[in-house]
Amino acid sequence: MALLGTGVIGGGWAARLLLAGVDVRLFDPHPGAVATVDSALERARRAWAGLTAVPLPPGGSLTVHGTVAEAVAGAELIQESAPEREAVKRPLLAEASRAAAPDAIIASSTSGLRPSLLDLEMERPQRFVVAHPFNPVYLLPLVEVCGSPRTSPATVERAVAIYRSVGMQPLVVRREIDGFIADRLLEALWREALWLVADDVATAREIDDAIRYGPGLRWAAMGTFLTYRLAGGENGMRHFMAQFGPTLEQPWSRLTDVPELDDPLLDKLVAQSDAQAAGRSIDELTQIRDDCLVGVLRALRDQSFGAGEVLARTERELLARAQSVDGSGPAAGADGRLVLHHTSVVPEWLDYNGHMTESRYLHVLGDATDALLLQIGIDTVHGQSASGYYTVETHIRHLREAHLGERLYVATQLLGYGEKRLHLWHELYRHSDGALLATGEHLLLHVDRATGRTAPAAEAVLAALAEIEADQRSTEWPEAAGAHIGGR
Numbered sequence: 001m002a003l004l005g006t007g008v009i010g011g012g013w014a015a016r017l018l019l020a021g022v023d024v025r026l027f028d029p030h031p032g033a034v035a036t037v038d039s040a041l042e043r044a045r046r047a048w049a050g051l052t053a054v055p056l057p058p059g060g061s062l063t064v065h066g067t068v069a070e071a072v073a074g075a076e077l078i079q080e081s082a083p084e085r086e087a088v089k090r091p092l093l094a095e096a097s098r099a100a101a102p103d104a105i106i107a108s109s110t111s112g113l114r115p116s117l118l119d120l121e122m123e124r125p126q127r128f129v130v131a132h133p134f135n136p137v138y139l140l141p142l143v144e145v146c147g148s149p150r151t152s153p154a155t156v157e158r159a160v161a162i163y164r165s166v167g168m169q170p171l172v173v174r175r176e177i178d179g180f181i182a183d184r185l186l187e188a189l190w191r192e193a194l195w196l197v198a199d200d201v202a203t204a205r206e207i208d209d210a211i212r213y214g215p216g217l218r219w220a221a222m223g224t225f226l227t228y229r230l231a232g233g234e235n236g237m238r239h240f241m242a243q244f245g246p247t248l249e250q251p252w253s254r255l256t257d258v259p260e261l262d263d264p265l266l267d268k269l270v271a272q273s274d275a276q277a278a279g280r281s282i283d284e285l286t287q288i289r290d291d292c293l294v295g296v297l298r299a300l301r302d303q304s305f306g307a308g309e310v311l312a313r314t315e316r317e318l319l320a321r322a323q324s325v326d327g328s329g330p331a332a333g334a335d336g337r338l339v340l341h342h343t344s345v346v347p348e349w350l351d352y353n354g355h356m357t358e359s360r361y362l363h364v365l366g367d368a369t370d371a372l373l374l375q376i377g378i379d380t381v382h383g384q385s386a387s388g389y390y391t392v393e394t395h396i397r398h399l400r401e402a403h404l405g406e407r408l409y410v411a412t413q414l415l416g417y418g419e420k421r422l423h424l425w426h427e428l429y430r431h432s433d434g435a436l437l438a439t440g441e442h443l444l445l446h447v448d449r450a451t452g453r454t455a456p457a458a459e460a461v462l463a464a465l466a467e468i469e470a471d472q473r474s475t476e477w478p479e480a481a482g483a484h485i486g487g488r
Contacts, residue, residue: 001025002075002100004068004092006033009109010081011040012137014062019044019138020166021057026064027071034064044138045407047290049343051139051297053367054315054374056342068092069099077162079131081109086117093128094121105159107131112179115148126152129159132180133168136286139293141310144180146173167314169307185224188255197269198259204272220296221306291346336472337411337427340371345406356402365396365426365440368410372424376464387455389422389444397480400430400437407431413475417465419456420446425478441481 001017002025003010010028014037017024026033048056065071072078078096082088089108096106106128108118119125129151132144143163147156160170173180179187196202202210218227225237232240259265277285300308301315343364351357369391378388402408409429416423426440448455457465 002027002072002078002096003081004028004071004078004096005081005083006030006036007081007083008135009133009137010079011036012044012135013079013081013109013133015040015044015138016166016168018060018062019048019056020060022060022166024060024062025071025073025075026062027066027068034062037062040136040138043136043286043290045342046287046344046346046405047136047139047294049407050291050294050346052311052315052318053341053370054318055340055371056318057321068095072096072100072104074101075104077105077107077159079107079109084110084112086113089113090118090121093118094123097122097124097128103127105129105155105162107159109133111183114176114178115146115151116176119148119150125150127155129155130173130176130180131159131163131170132183134182136290136293139290139297141167141169141307141314142182143168143170144173144182145170146176146180148176165317167310167317169310191255191258192253194259194261194265194269195254195257197272198265204269205276208276221300221303223306287347291348336475337413338372338375338468339409339411340375341368341410341412342431343367343408345402345404345408347404350404353401354403358396358398361396361398361428361438362394362440364408364410364428365394365438365442366391368412368426368428368440369424369442369444371410372412372414376468377458377461386450387446387448387457389457390447391442391444393443395441395483395485397439397483398437399439400435402430402437408437413478414465414468414472415441415477415481417462417469419462420454422446422465425481427478439478439480441483 001022003014003017004027006014006026006028014024014026018041026037030036078100080089080093080096082092089110093106093108100106102124104127106122108115108128108130109132110118110130111132113130115128115130118130119128122128125148128148130144130146132146134140134142145156145159145163156172160172163170171181177184193204193207196207197204215227222230228240228244229237232238232243280288297307297311300306301311302308304312341364345356345360349356349360349363373389407430409431411427411429413425413427414423415425422444424440424442424444426442427436428438428440429436445454446457447453456462
């Protein structure tokens, strides 16, 4: 794929695509473009390491090109993320359309400009769509796909398929409209928030608290209409509207009025916003945001609801990709050990000494076990299997410290297996220098969840284990395997 422009949105697109294994061709004359992508990619890696134990595919490659024509050459999809100005976007899109392959899809990340305003100078405007994502693009799955009257239905269908393939949830906007769907809702809320500040009804912090401690939590799972349907009880939306509909006639809101954005209001907003930040940098706030989003997405994933359903679907697709036999399977070292889990040390993993606390070593090694189980067909992520492996014994050796921000990976060796048991050996390494930080030896039993008793694993699972055993036949037995406390 080709990206025209980086910035917050373009950098987020690059990170999502690269993590999904997509090669990216980048054009952006700004001298800091590559640094922007690198920063976004590092944040995305950190976030996804905490988001899922399913192995990601090998990362895509990033190439930087000096002209639009070079960047779009051979690209299936071209994503423009230039500044939100029609005078900038329209000629850039037109230039891309002249250089791109005839069947290439060209998309704009605009958050509000109608596609019919942007495709006026393009060649073959039937292959143009707006594809409006949300920040951070590498975590939030929504992308609004909107065509102009000149866009062909086939283009929309192809664009939807491409965005779904990189873990996004495309929402097709039925007809073009300023601001599309989500931003129109956000603008209404934003306008009311500005009035509340301008009229000294509430501060910026109080308004944010009103959202994040109340309706925002519900919206993450239910959205607007489903939330109100629940408020109607057994009689649903009809009862809710009968009870609360009349309030719509009350002059509560000022949706059609906009406060004057004069210097006094701007000064008030800036001062209150700075007070909210409490001296924290943009990087610190970004990390807090991403960590919170990861937690929300994981919770929703466990219920397979809302954005969590998209994450669950993405995990299943990633797992199928890792298990494929077309050469894109899990990474393996020269000695045959599997490298199925990568992660990074996050702040909440640190202890009073400033390095990773001992419980997190078990956490990381446990995620590596889950990754191996996923590899052999045991769904530990979604809890939908009638049986599974239960850990009955663990021995961890703590060899070196891990510090904040360090990237880690686990190499896994199958020491043995039977119909009802599984014997694993994990080694935890640091990416930067290859240092061995810890080892973990784990014995698991296969259990029928209905009876709570051990039971033989499925033939397909045993066959997958046999294949791993064959691949690791020449792997040396770990010297410390079977060691007792204090033994080396």
